[in-house]
Amino acid sequence: MSESPALRTTQLGKRYGATWALRDCTLDVPTGSVTALVGPNGAGKSTLLHLAIGLSRATTGTVEVLGRSPISEASAVLPRLGFVAQDHPLHKGLTVAEMLTYGRKLNPTWDDELARRRIDELGLPPSRKVGKLSGGQQAQVALTLALAKRPELLLLDEPVASLDPLARREFLNAVMEVVAEHGVTVILSSHIVAELERVCDHLITLTEGHPQLVGRIDEIVASHRLLTGPRSDPSSVARVHHVIRETHTDRQTTLLVRAGGHVYDTCWEQHEVDLEEIVLAYLGYRPGVASRAPAAREVVTS
Amino acid sequence: MPAYLQLVQQVRQAIRLGILQPGDQLPTVKEVVTSLTINPNTVLHAYRQLDFEGLIEGRRGVGTFVSADPVPPPPDELKSLRSSLERWVERARSAGLDDESIAGLVGDALRPSTVSRVA
Amino acid sequence: MTWVTWRLQRTETTIAAILLALLALLLVPTGLSMASAFHHDGLAHCLSANPSNACGEKITAFQTRFDTLFNLTNWFTLIPGLIGVTLAAPFVLDLEQGTYRLAWTQSISRRRWIAGKLALPVLVAVGSAAVMILLITWWRGPYVQLNGRIDTGSYDSEGIVAIGYTLFGLGLGLAIGVIWRRAAAALTIAFVGYVIARIFVDSWLRDRLVSPLHGTWTMTQAAAHGKPPQPAALYHAFVYSENIGIHGGSGPAEAGLPGKGASLTYHVIYQPASHFWPLQLAETGLFAGTAAVLILFAAWWTHERTF
Numbered sequence: 001m002s003e004s005p006a007l008r009t010t011q012l013g014k015r016y017g018a019t020w021a022l023r024d025c026t027l028d029v030p031t032g033s034v035t036a037l038v039g040p041n042g043a044g045k046s047t048l049l050h051l052a053i054g055l056s057r058a059t060t061g062t063v064e065v066l067g068r069s070p071i072s073e074a075s076a077v078l079p080r081l082g083f084v085a086q087d088h089p090l091h092k093g094l095t096v097a098e099m100l101t102y103g104r105k106l107n108p109t110w111d112d113e114l115a116r117r118r119i120d121e122l123g124l125p126p127s128r129k130v131g132k133l134s135g136g137q138q139a140q141v142a143l144t145l146a147l148a149k150r151p152e153l154l155l156l157d158e159p160v161a162s163l164d165p166l167a168r169r170e171f172l173n174a175v176m177e178v179v180a181e182h183g184v185t186v187i188l189s190s191h192i193v194a195e196l197e198r199v200c201d202h203l204i205t206l207t208e209g210h211p212q213l214v215g216r217i218d219e220i221v222a223s224h225r226l227l228t229g230p231r232s233d234p235s236s237v238a239r240v241h242h243v244i245r246e247t248h249t250d251r252q253t254t255l256l257v258r259a260g261g262h263v264y265d266t267c268w269e270q271h272e273v274d275l276e277e278i279v280l281a282y283l284g285y286r287p288g289v290a291s292r293a294p295a296a297r298e299v300v301t302s
Numbered sequence: 303m304p305a306y307l308q309l310v311q312q313v314r315q316a317i318r319l320g321i322l323q324p325g326d327q328l329p330t331v332k333e334v335v336t337s338l339t340i341n342p343n344t345v346l347h348a349y350r351q352l353d354f355e356g357l358i359e360g361r362r363g364v365g366t367f368v369s370a371d372p373v374p375p376p377p378d379e380l381k382s383l384r385s386s387l388e389r390w391v392e393r394a395r396s397a398g399l400d401d402e403s404i405a406g407l408v409g410d411a412l413r414p415s416t417v418s419r420v421a
Numbered sequence: 422m423t424w425v426t427w428r429l430q431r432t433e434t435t436i437a438a439i440l441l442a443l444l445a446l447l448l449v450p451t452g453l454s455m456a457s458a459f460h461h462d463g464l465a466h467c468l469s470a471n472p473s474n475a476c477g478e479k480i481t482a483f484q485t486r487f488d489t490l491f492n493l494t495n496w497f498t499l500i501p502g503l504i505g506v507t508l509a510a511p512f513v514l515d516l517e518q519g520t521y522r523l524a525w526t527q528s529i530s531r532r533r534w535i536a537g538k539l540a541l542p543v544l545v546a547v548g549s550a551a552v553m554i555l556l557i558t559w560w561r562g563p564y565v566q567l568n569g570r571i572d573t574g575s576y577d578s579e580g581i582v583a584i585g586y587t588l589f590g591l592g593l594g595l596a597i598g599v600i601w602r603r604a605a606a607a608l609t610i611a612f613v614g615y616v617i618a619r620i621f622v623d624s625w626l627r628d629r630l631v632s633p634l635h636g637t638w639t640m641t642q643a644a645a646h647g648k649p650p651q652p653a654a655l656y657h658a659f660v661y662s663e664n665i666g667i668h669g670g671s672g673p674a675e676a677g678l679p680g681k682g683a684s685l686t687y688h689v690i691y692q693p694a695s696h697f698w699p700l701q702l703a704e705t706g707l708f709a710g711t712a713a714v715l716i717l718f719a720a721w722w723t724h725e726r727t728f
């Protein structure tokens with residue numbers, strides 16, 4: 001890594017009462033990447049994003065965004081961060097134009113021209129009250145507020161969860177345009193994997209507060225394989241590869257593995273696996289549950 | 303297949319079929335991103351690959367263009383490969399393989415593998 | 422940030438303004454008619470050193486005429502609470518609707534946002550109370566000239582206590598609202614709390630702020646025709662209780678009237694007019710001080726507990 005990471009966490013943990021929402025989270029998000037933060041509901045995605053933007057305070061460990069602490073150095077780093085919270089909160093009683101004025105008054109780095117141009121291109125009437133816009137339009141307004149700050153890092157918490165497919169596509173398109181034009185680093189969380197593969201180049205999976213899979217998507221896909229063969233014991237494979245998931249029928253055994261090197265085991269037929277399949281296998285992989293594979297709480301590729 | 307390779311193939315195909323002529327300007331990264339909603343890195347990677355293969359060239363400050371001389375494999379080589387292939391397919395068919403199995407064999411041969419397969 | 426806090430509070434401030442406007446709508450015409458009746462009936466003269474004999478009747482007539490109105494306006498003491506609680510709404514709604522997550526991720530620090538968002542309602546609360554006090558003090562003018570202003574109906578709309586009441590309503594709304602982040606429910610509870618606190622202070626605590634005085638007056642029977650003359654100390658005072666003791670006297674007591682030669686002793690517990698400002702200051706201090714604690718609590722809770 002020639003540049004310092006956009007986000008760096010070290011043993012980051014957050015506890016609410018007796019529950020750990022996030023635990024032992026150590027990862028880097030490289031500058032310029034578009035990272036998908038994936039996991040089931042309650043896995044800790046929002047928690048991680050809130051810790052990164054300074055809405056939450058860590059219980060253990062540290063978090064740095066753009067090299068700074070989001071809490072103790074908030075005034076220095078907040079103007080460089082864009083954030084859209086879950087359900088994109090906006091003041092429903094304000095008009096679109098007033099919402100932009102809100103952004104302008106509260107952000108020294110506000111680019112008003114960019115904001116107005118976006119609203120114009122999106123065809124949003126400036127005098128319409130935000131509460132009267134559709135869900136997709138509100139999401140776009142929230143995104144505009146975040147983008148007009150000219151942030152270096154954009155954090156999006158389930159930005160498309162409540163949107164219809166067309167609105168989703170338009171939203172992600174807007175994000176991609178900004179990445180193409182300005183090289184913004186993006187972290188967006190979602191519990192839907194399918195459409196993230198075309199938009200993201202990095203991945204973080206979270207399950208029950210733990211990160212499991214962290215790395216470049218193309219490397220993840222290239223390093224995982226589906227092995228099929230007659231029903232048998234996977235232990236010989238497990239000695240060399242990480243077995244992420246094993247399923248058995250009467251006649252067949254299927255293993256999803258992260259390849260650990262070359263093995264000449266002629267029993268197995270190998271296939272490529274798509275990202276969604278890999279992610280699903282990891283999300284079903286419970287730390288601490290007895291399995292044949294060596295315990296792999298955190299799997300990190302470069 | 304990785305997304306960038308799909309893009310590479312599309313451009314290659316377009317050049318081969320003459321849809322893209324030498325000297326034509328390729329869309330900018332941003333234009334591709336906007337029309338396909340894909341990661342800009344994917345487009346950059348694809349363009350880099352095409353550049354490496356000599357099919358396109360970037361002109362600083364102007365854009366990316368189809369190379370004046372896209373380098374195809376020499377025509378004799380192509381012809382000889384073609385006839386060998388036809389003979390091999392004949393052999394496979396008389397051995398009893400259907401089209402799908404033949405395609406599977408070809409696919410396996412193309413794929414880099416870390417675990418070998420039993421024939 | 423001023424524009425933002427103002428714009429986000431516009432509705433609630435307008436509600437407060439409308440309440441005051443409705444108040445003015447009621448009070449201005451009736452106040453004018455009261456003032457003119459006061460002058461027309463020559464009641465100002467009745468308050469001078471030598472009132473005429475007809476004054477007693479004139480005063481009674483005046484009071485009877487506007488009696489209903491005076492009773493109605495005793496309810497105005499709820500308005501400061503209503504305004505205060507309403508002004509707490511924007512802050513609580515910010516938490517309820519999650520827009521604080523928008524505000525705290527712009528470029529402004531959480532502390533500055535909270536301070537700014539609390540400063541404006543405090544200012545509007547004080548301002549609204551001042552307007553209300555001015556309006557009601559003017560309106561009640563004739564009544565106060567007749568009866569003084571330390572009785573409960575006048576006392577809590579005159580002076581400065583209403584400022585304390587309004588701030589207290591605001592503080593209570595904020596404190597409950599930041600814990601129970603549902604504006605409608607929390608503010609309703611806060612208003613109920615305001616009413617309970619007011620009743621408690623009015624009926625019990627006020628006397629412990631500035632103690633009432635005890636007075637004993639004796640007067641002979643001869644002077645006791647009709648209404649006994651008021652001791653100067655009781656002028657425009659608020660009397661809690663009076664006990665009349667009858668001493669001596671010969672002859673039969675007829676129908677409650679003392680016998681010949683008897684003397685009457687009055688034991689009176691009262692707040693004199695001179696206690697008006699001490700009570701006002703003490704009570705305002707109490708309510709405003711509590712309000713300050715509540716507001717600071719709301720600020721602290723929001724800052725720390727939303728982490």
